[in-house]
Amino acid sequence: MSEVDIGMGKAGRRAYSLDEVAIVPSRRTRDPEDVDLAWEIDAFRFELPVIASGMDGVVSPTTAIAFGQLGAVAALNLEGLWTRYEDPTELLVEIAEAPDDEVSERLRAIYREPVKPDLIGQRVKEIRKAGVISCGAVTPHRVEDLTDAIVAAELDLLVIQGTVVSAEHVTKGVDDPLNLKTFVRRLDLPVLVGGCSSYQAALHLMRTGAAGILVGVGAGRSSSTRRVLGTGVAQATAIADARAARMRHLDETGVYVHIIADGGMATGGDIAKAIVCGADAVMLGAPFAAAVDAPGRGHHWGLAAAHPTLPRGSRVAVGTRGTLEQILTGPAPDDRGDLNLMGALRRAMALCGHATLKELQKADLVVTS
Amino acid sequence: MSEVDIGMGKAGRRAYSLDEVAIVPSRRTRDPEDVDLAWEIDAFRFELPVIASGMDGVVSPTTAIAFGQLGAVAALNLEGLWTRYEDPTELLVEIAEAPDDEVSERLRAIYREPVKPDLIGQRVKEIRKAGVISCGAVTPHRVEDLTDAIVAAELDLLVIQGTVVSAEHVTKGVDDPLNLKTFVRRLDLPVLVGGCSSYQAALHLMRTGAAGILVGVGAGRSSSTRRVLGTGVAQATAIADARAARMRHLDETGVYVHIIADGGMATGGDIAKAIVCGADAVMLGAPFAAAVDAPGRGHHWGLAAAHPTLPRGSRVAVGTRGTLEQILTGPAPDDRGDLNLMGALRRAMALCGHATLKELQKADLVVTS
């Protein structure tokens, strides 16, 4: 641990972002065609180690199916537009077209509509009917209310996600706050839970029985957590700390809990670096918002953007660059790096000589300035 | 102490700014509503750990009352416009509207008017009459002259403030320079004194009997101390050094002297980081100058801006962003981070699992680039 003295009365650890590391090619190279990008969690196997983030500008039932058919998986926001409204198409247009100075107010108004439990069932059914694995995201403070609807919907994979999610949420004045330690084990479906950004927090989330944890607090480029709240750990360090927690948890329990790097990645190189740091898969939001077929029409926003007194994040215009398929698996017409993320990951692995994601995790890194 | 060799003949310590550190969430989270932001010093309790800086563009008797009613406290500049002029309203307009190339000259002219001791009494009375705690700021070289007026005014809290204030000011040719070591103890009201920026300087200021010390030299974004004079310590380190001085002083005397971080903070996250470094409260100037109801009409300046031969700082235009209340306690309509500073502090503490400021002081930090 690179502990440094901030001053005579306080020390801190040096933390590194993904931008500060780079992968060292090994002494072998491989053909890109021989590289295997598959990832397995619980009973599921995915051809690509990518989860689309549960943002309404990125994941609709339609794009969830598209992601599944391409080999990835997408988390539908179970507290988003598609479970609040029968047909949010008009609202998505409205959000995309609202003037900058009105959009926050409009988001607050649109998200005041309550979540309808029966719409959760309907959306999950739409996705499952297409033959792809269904995945939905909820926030910790709503998950108990929505559990019955989620279970009834036969969702395949549940993501419990917030800016920071801990295994021990302390609440005064509420008789029975959500206790993830017992809640996750009671559920009969695999759960991914996070974000978290430290060894201790990751270890305790692993101990809840989650199949995977989301690592990343304030790591996303569109996040304002770091700036507004001063909170967060640079992502390369956060992942590497969670990796140590995974090793300890595996040693103590024999259970391998997956690490999903969440936020702060824009290119296949970023994804490769996250995996070398220790991630098993990545969760991406903003990069997919630039798809012409994404519901946000070149925009993305998070639930926190609709917070009434302290919004974090807002509607971010990213423009459109290509189809979801182009973004995920190419082809890319140029070298900007935001298209064909999986092709770039595959080529990075080939150049560095790694045939599988588990091999890639063992690659060497250099730290640069 | 991270001592580095600058060269073979000189070493230095590595110092860190608040921008270079970030708070690591703990393994617990809390509800924002359960977080307590209260701060106590001497006989006073404040709901919010914020002192508005004694700048004429920020604190007038009217805004001092507003700050007090919101749970904070504001230091009125006792050598400023409100104690030099019966009614400085016109002058404030003039300063705000002066062309850039004339404003320095105008400031010098306006501040040539002498301070009137009886106006000190009148201003303090106005503030106390509103039922809020009165606080006033003076410079070290004027404090003795103004002591009688200050004591007569029954001021609650005195700030003795300069760019750098030491417990041992050395003067040739003056029979009896201000000796803070005896002066502070003689006063019958709690005194905050600073700025300072090293362990030794902080320790010696604590030994004067001050209730609190201001930490920060050249830390403010509008300060030119660092650039023009080459002097100053990056703020995270300055606070952490003062924290070590506080521990030693507490060990030697049993007295806990408060650390007020002064300068260089713009968001609730910055405030949270200053507290994790060791601050008990913060002094803010520039962030409040953007209040529509601040006297500076979107501008701020310090006394040093009126220096006749070597001005430091000048009139800085910051525009207007919202009311004082919005800046301090929200609501914020967007995620720029400059509104609802206390809401952001509260949320940062909740996410990181800390219920009180003393708990927050124990949080972990990472150092980033």
Add this chain to the structure above:
Amino acid sequence: MSEVDIGMGKAGRRAYSLDEVAIVPSRRTRDPEDVDLAWEIDAFRFELPVIASGMDGVVSPTTAIAFGQLGAVAALNLEGLWTRYEDPTELLVEIAEAPDDEVSERLRAIYREPVKPDLIGQRVKEIRKAGVISCGAVTPHRVEDLTDAIVAAELDLLVIQGTVVSAEHVTKGVDDPLNLKTFVRRLDLPVLVGGCSSYQAALHLMRTGAAGILVGVGAGRSSSTRRVLGTGVAQATAIADARAARMRHLDETGVYVHIIADGGMATGGDIAKAIVCGADAVMLGAPFAAAVDAPGRGHHWGLAAAHPTLPRGSRVAVGTRGTLEQILTGPAPDDRGDLNLMGALRRAMALCGHATLKELQKADLVVTS
């Protein structure tokens, strides 16, 4: 080795770019006229330690001759326009003039034309006829196909070059992949092979029997390897690691394998720094593309820019600055540093007191931020 903990579960080495180092003058100075820039490899002696990179925008048979006459050597791309087309002059104009949004498509189309083995012979003959040393570059996956043509052409010096080239390329589904370990030794001409960017990779390339290795992965300013693929090692470190490999290989075999720093250098100072890190010579592409007499008419591009699904690099417009001769040996009319690269190298050596390149390799470096 400056190993740093990226996090609790992953460490990395600190790597430095050439921009982060500077040469310390020794306690001697010399006259620039007394400095010897000559470099010898195998049976060849060059007055200047520079290889022009095998880019079609930089090296044509004509400019290869010019480089040779100036004391350097240029690698003609043996899979480029001059071995695909009898006369590519029109195509070079077309590439230079294509609109930005069409150039990638045009490059792909133009480079679909097959390489003609007999054109290889013809181009090498043109160069040799002018009395300069002929040098050609091929990619690893084409080198076996083209070997007969290359040998028949009596090429003097062969460069086997790819983004990353390893001594051990692993391929499934191909009966007999290129095995550099045996292939290089079988050839009867000196071979330079690379890029590589680590001690192990460099050592294994040296063991193939190569006369020199190219060091640099993603180091070029026009390269997108680092950004898109996340792969690469900062160049000062990559060269210094290869230097350690050269020492070990020399110790084990008595054979001195040359290190050619490739990419990331724009000025004579950059070249000097690469040599101090351990390089024997440098390979430069982009800096020469700005020659008025370069075939790219102020543009350069690599083969990877024509990749059908994941292009890296593209046509880069650099404008024109002077003649090839001015860029290489001056005179320079101003101090931008991109003209008279060898004059600057010579002067740097004189100021620092080093008479030969081998002496320069022993100079002291400082690391800066």
Add this chain to the structure above:
Amino acid sequence: MSEVDIGMGKAGRRAYSLDEVAIVPSRRTRDPEDVDLAWEIDAFRFELPVIASGMDGVVSPTTAIAFGQLGAVAALNLEGLWTRYEDPTELLVEIAEAPDDEVSERLRAIYREPVKPDLIGQRVKEIRKAGVISCGAVTPHRVEDLTDAIVAAELDLLVIQGTVVSAEHVTKGVDDPLNLKTFVRRLDLPVLVGGCSSYQAALHLMRTGAAGILVGVGAGRSSSTRRVLGTGVAQATAIADARAARMRHLDETGVYVHIIADGGMATGGDIAKAIVCGADAVMLGAPFAAAVDAPGRGHHWGLAAAHPTLPRGSRVAVGTRGTLEQILTGPAPDDRGDLNLMGALRRAMALCGHATLKELQKADLVVTS
């Protein structure tokens, strides 16, 4: 010594620029009026620790007198316009007004005019007649030719200055190169010699018998040495290394050789930091070029800008900011930091509690990013 591994085969020392350090206030403060800025070297005492650099845009006989009368000293370039031309006034105007793309050529033409030894005598006489200490600068390769003229002129202080000057210049083909080791001692006037930038180089220059050495290679903001040649040491480290050499030389010989920091300083704070690193005085060029009464009319340039094949530096337009007096001793109307350099140095010393330059040398530094 902070040695870092650049790679496995090469190490380097970490070096710091003046921008990376800041002065820590001590536990004392002083009145600015009590600060003494005087500096003594050989038989001379100067009220201000400043030498104006021998640039034709900065120092003419007239401004040399003005600098002397203000308490500083100015080095007239003895190979500059005033010793090549009887009256260069017209040429100075021409240089200032030449279009950017013609100025390099004009500089080369103007500086082709030979130096006239009798003009050296005339210029020194003009300066001495005004009652100020005369100082002139020559390059190492001209100093022997001009020695007779310099001695005959009864110059008070000689500066032998080049980009890098070493005690051991090695020349082939010249029977008797300048040997500073014997040359300096033979002269009957105090000599300042440099630049240098390492412990060894500084130590050997001190052993020539020089009264002072100039420290700084490529440190000036207008210098292109670092960029074009890759050569130089960040200035804080260069000064601190020279300080160690001064200690050793003092220990070995009992002689205190002065360190003149040269280049890279723009404000009083920069000057203060150079002194804390170990400088006894500073040499400044560019900051004075902005004087309305400087000969360059808002421009400066060095001799190297007129180099025929590899110019370093060029004519740099800095505009005009105030009189020489304002730049040196104020008053400053604003807080940009480029006026009243000595007032800022004085105030920095007062804030940090140091009464003399020798005390300031002992101040603490922090290293920042």
